[in-house]
Amino acid sequence: xxxxxxxxxxxxxxxxxxxxxxxxxxxxxxxxxxxxxxxxxxxxxxxxxxxxxxxxxxxxxxxxxxxxxxxxxxxxxxxxxxxxxxxxxxxxxxxxxxxxxxxxxxxxxxxxxxxxxxxxxxxxxxxxxxxxxxxxxxxxxxxxxxxxxxxxxxxxxxxxxxxxxxxxxxxxxxxxxxxxxxxxxxxxxxxxxxxxxxxxxxxxxxxxxxxxxxxxxxxxxxxxxxxxxxxxxxxxxxxxxxxxxxxxxxxxxxxxxxxxxxxxxxxxxxxxxxxxxxxxxxxxxxxxxxxxxxxxxxxxxxxxxxxxxxxxxxxxxxxxxxxxxxxxxxxxxxxxxxxxxxxxxxxxxxxxxxxxxxxxxxxxxxxxxxxxxxxxxxxxxxxxxxxxxxxxxxxxxxxxxxxxxxxxxxxxxxxxxxxxxxxxxxxxxxxxxxxxxxxxxxxxxxxxxxxxxxxxxxxxxxxxxxxxxxxxxxxxxxxxxxxxxxxxxxxxxxxxxxxxxxxxxxxxxxxxxxxxxxxxxxxxxxxxxxxxxxxxxxxxxxxxxxxxxxxxxxxxxxxxxxxxxxxxxxxxxxxxxxxxxxxxxxxxxxxxxxxxxxxxxxxxxxxxxxxxxxxxxxxxxxxxxxxxxxxxxxxxxxxxxxxxxxxxxxxxxxxxxxxxxxxxxxxxxxxxxxxxxxxxxxxxxxxxxxxxxxxxxxxxxxxxxxxxxxxxxxxxxxxxxxxxxx
Amino acid sequence: xxxxxxxxxxxxxxxxxxxxxxxxxxxxxxxxxxxxxxxxxxxxxxxxxxxxxxxxxxxxxxxxxxxxxxxxxxxxxxxxxxxxxxxxxxxxxxxxxxxxxxxxxxxxxxxxxxxxxxxxxxxxxxxxxxxxxxxxxxxxxxxxxxxxxxxxxxxxxxxxxxxxxxxxxxx
Numbered sequence: 001x002x003x004x005x006x007x008x009x010x011x012x013x014x015x016x017x018x019x020x021x022x023x024x025x026x027x028x029x030x031x032x033x034x035x036x037x038x039x040x041x042x043x044x045x046x047x048x049x050x051x052x053x054x055x056x057x058x059x060x061x062x063x064x065x066x067x068x069x070x071x072x073x074x075x076x077x078x079x080x081x082x083x084x085x086x087x088x089x090x091x092x093x094x095x096x097x098x099x100x101x102x103x104x105x106x107x108x109x110x111x112x113x114x115x116x117x118x119x120x121x122x123x124x125x126x127x128x129x130x131x132x133x134x135x136x137x138x139x140x141x142x143x144x145x146x147x148x149x150x151x152x153x154x155x156x157x158x159x160x161x162x163x164x165x166x167x168x169x170x171x172x173x174x175x176x177x178x179x180x181x182x183x184x185x186x187x188x189x190x191x192x193x194x195x196x197x198x199x200x201x202x203x204x205x206x207x208x209x210x211x212x213x214x215x216x217x218x219x220x221x222x223x224x225x226x227x228x229x230x231x232x233x234x235x236x237x238x239x240x241x242x243x244x245x246x247x248x249x250x251x252x253x254x255x256x257x258x259x260x261x262x263x264x265x266x267x268x269x270x271x272x273x274x275x276x277x278x279x280x281x282x283x284x285x286x287x288x289x290x291x292x293x294x295x296x297x298x299x300x301x302x303x304x305x306x307x308x309x310x311x312x313x314x315x316x317x318x319x320x321x322x323x324x325x326x327x328x329x330x331x332x333x334x335x336x337x338x339x340x341x342x343x344x345x346x347x348x349x350x351x352x353x354x355x356x357x358x359x360x361x362x363x364x365x366x367x368x369x370x371x372x373x374x375x376x377x378x379x380x381x382x383x384x385x386x387x388x389x390x391x392x393x394x395x396x397x398x399x400x401x402x403x404x405x406x407x408x409x410x411x412x413x414x415x416x417x418x419x420x421x422x423x424x425x426x427x428x429x430x431x432x433x434x435x436x437x438x439x440x441x442x443x444x445x446x447x448x449x450x451x452x453x454x455x456x457x458x459x460x461x462x463x464x465x466x467x468x469x470x471x472x473x474x475x476x477x478x479x480x481x482x483x484x485x486x487x488x489x490x491x492x493x494x495x496x497x498x499x500x501x502x503x504x505x506x507x508x509x510x511x512x513x514x515x516x517x518x519x520x521x522x523x524x525x526x527x528x529x530x531x532x533x534x535x536x537x538x539x540x541x542x543x544x545x546x547x548x549x550x551x552x553x554x555x556x557x558x559x560x561x562x563x564x565x566x567x568x569x570x571x572x573x574x575x576x577x578x579x580x581x582x583x584x585x586x587x588x589x590x591x592x593x594x595x596x597x598x599x600x601x602x603x604x605x606x607x608x609x610x611x612x613x614x615x616x617x618x619x620x621x622x623x624x625x626x627x628x629x630x631x632x633x634x635x636x637x638x639x640x641x642x643x644x645x646x647x648x649x650x651x652x653x654x655x656x657x658x659x660x661x662x663x664x665x666x667x668x669x670x671x672x673x674x675x676x677x678x679x680x681x682x683x684x685x686x687x688x689x690x691x692x693x694x695x696x697x698x699x700x701x702x703x704x705x706x707x708x709x710x711x712x713x714x715x716x717x718x719x720x721x722x723x724x725x726x
Numbered sequence: 727x728x729x730x731x732x733x734x735x736x737x738x739x740x741x742x743x744x745x746x747x748x749x750x751x752x753x754x755x756x757x758x759x760x761x762x763x764x765x766x767x768x769x770x771x772x773x774x775x776x777x778x779x780x781x782x783x784x785x786x787x788x789x790x791x792x793x794x795x796x797x798x799x800x801x802x803x804x805x806x807x808x809x810x811x812x813x814x815x816x817x818x819x820x821x822x823x824x825x826x827x828x829x830x831x832x833x834x835x836x837x838x839x840x841x842x843x844x845x846x847x848x849x850x851x852x853x854x855x856x857x858x859x860x861x862x863x864x865x866x867x868x869x870x871x872x873x874x875x876x877x878x879x880x881x882x883x884x885x886x887x888x889x890x891x892x893x894x895x896x897x
Binding site: 690 | 786800834
């Protein structure tokens with residue numbers, strides 16, 4: 001915080017804003033990519049991408065990030081050509097657009113790492129030809145328009161309207177005229193109070209029946225509270241459909257140009273392209289100016305695209321965006337304050353309980369109790385509110401991943417269909433950040449090792465398109481992210497061989513492994529299914545790193561696979577790490593917190609309930625054998641003898657694994673704020689951090705996932721204290 | 727209030743020391759160390775290394791860590807690892823006295839606490855009174871003795887390179 005200089009702050013601001021643009025750009029590009037495969041991309045979407053680059057260019061030059069503003073300028077020009085129909089989307093152009101986003105990410109990365117907004121050292125290694133200037137992407141794209149001639153709207157539509165159209169809008173108008181679509185002018189009255197909502201509603205209604213070319217505020221309104229807007233619509237359906245779409249809306253519908261009965265037929269009045277100087281889209285106007293003009297025009301329409309809130313305010317004073325960018329560190333601080341308030345709350349509760357035991361203070365005690373109950377509720381609300389702010393949809397990560405998947409599938413020349421579902425599932429921002437790399441690695445593996453070559457797939461009777469399904473959903477206090485492919489599956493035999501070769505496993509031990517245990521060997525360092533490394537995977541970063549990273553976030557990763565059918569990785573993560581409900585337990589007179597979301601149930605247990613299986617202490621829970629882990633032994637303070645009467649058993653479950661944690665006492669439940677441990681304690685993996693419970697002494701928060709992990713994989717025996725063996 | 731700060735801000739005492747060659751160099755003429763006690767021996771460390779001195783707050787035991795790590799303590803809302811200087815430097819464990827203090831030092835970007843038996847004085851000595859690395863028995867700890875100072879007739883202080891000792895232990 002101390003080094004929060006002005007420049008630093010500006011840089012952060014810039015980075016976070018630029019990142020937002022990159023994300024929305026890539027989202028739109030992915031949509032366009034889909035649309036190009038099936039037909040025509042939505043012109044609105046193309047325009048959106050153009051404007052995105054335009055804004056990014058402005059942002060970059062404001063902050064003096066030269067390479068970025070140059071790049072953005074090139075892309076902006078390219079997209080301008082496309083939206084005005086001078087070029088069409090080819091796979092090549094799309095590739096270059098996706099690449100440019102990668103380049104931007106690179107530049108942002110350099111700035112972020114060097115901490116210098118003017119950081120040099122970036123050079124675009126791509127040549128002009130690879131940046132969408134290749135011959136096949138050239139001006140020939142306009143083939144249809146070139147051979148024919150453009151329709152001059154001048155003779156069909158009043159100049160009053162034409163004069164205010166932007167170049168892009170005019171282009172769309174021409175395209176529609178040329179296709180013989182009918183052009184309508186709809187005059188609709190909006191109340192100033194709710195214009196945003198209503199306009200969005202109208203646009204939504206009109207989208208299925210035609211294309212909204214533009215909407216312009218009309219000056220001829222006599223009611224000061226109402227605003228008339230003229231919507232210029234190219235109707236693609238019947239007039240009847242328009243009436244149905246506008247049912248219940250009082251609109252004055254005027255036909256400007258009737259539909260051509262034979263689409264494709266030419267109008268009498270034609271002019272050759274390029275447009276002449278008399279046209280509204282004056283050729284002297286540069287692309288940049290046109291874009292700027294379109295920007296201004298749009299802003300003149302009051303409160304466009306806003307979520308209508310605070311309607312009582314003057315419309316012109318509304319800001320463009322209703323959201324605030326917040327440093328996650330500030331939220332962490334707020335969370336800490338809430339944690340401290342929780343501690344104070346506990347003290348108040350204690351005092352009020354004590355007061356109640358004093359007879360003459362009963363009234364005051366009751367009053368205090370009532371007030372503190374109210375305080376409790378508000379505090380809980382506040383906590384929930386702050387948590388909610390930290391939550392972001394996983395789409396932030398999925399968008400990045402789908403961009404990468406697309407690039408990768410072209411790299412390995414396999415056709416990959418990435419199916420995303422549950423992108424609106426919300427997770428803590430920090431978890432998303434940390435999870436990106438592991439998930440990316442899994443997808444990378446799925447594409448390079450999982451999905452077979454096209455030929456092999458055909459031979460195996462599978463569709464040539466390999467499918468990778470990326471799914472997110474919430475289950476209780478956990479979020480599950482699944483990466484499933486329909487590839488070749490993991491060959492257990494091969495894995496075993498490699499693991500034995502690498503010395504991770506003895507041949508005898510290998511013989512006793514279950515199928516699941518064999519699959520889990522892929523999480524060991526150095527174990528891989530493919531012999532040679534390629535560009536995309538196998539560069540030394542293995543699944544062991546994936547597992548370590550996920551464990552560091554208190555998550556688990558599991559794998560299921562069937563030969564010839566496919567592989568599925570499931571990542572189970574807590575929804576948030578900031579503040580969590582926890583069970584307070586004691587082990588050997590020390591208080592520990594156990595995250596509640598990892599505990600399925602708590603029971604009372606004594607030595608008599610314990611059955612041994614091959615020396616391992618177990619408990620039979622509803623007919624199922626549950627291995628027991630005595631926490632005193634696990635923490636290397638084993639006590640002699642059987643489990644004492646009245647001990648508590650926490651049934652910890654994470655993913656498919658269950659383990660019984662035996663503790664001395666259950667002290668209660670409390671929401672705890674987790675503070676990280678210093679690097680000097682890196683070697684202990686069993687704690688997610690420490691928390692202040694208000695008694696001046698810290699309590700450690702047990703990382704249940706790590707305990708389960710170590711219990712099942714380590715050779716140590718935690719069920720039987722050493723002293724018991726004698 | 728158990729962890730009230732004894733010397734509120736050591737940083738204020740610190741002078742620019744970046745260029746000093748000898749540990750604890752204050753200026754061209756004087757060296758400055760913080761003296762602390764372990765058992766019956768007084769040690770000196772570079773004053774600039776110590777960021778804060780606190781009375782030991784309640785310690786939380788951390789299982790399965792190196793024996794010289796006592797646990798964690800809470801200092802101004804942060805979780806700090808507490809290291810037992812006795813165990814770290816090969817002294818026998820003993821009961822804690824009221825005089826015990828925690829020296830806060832920064833190692834590898836992390837602030838950690840070092841529990842010592844007592845803090846004596848800030849020791850200022852002229853450069854020429856610093857006896858550099860005396861010949862001692864071979865040993866892992868004697869390697870870290872930088873020199874000896876004698877602030878007065880009765881007192882002898884063993885100056886150690888605390889940072890090196892900590893780095894070596896945490897490696």
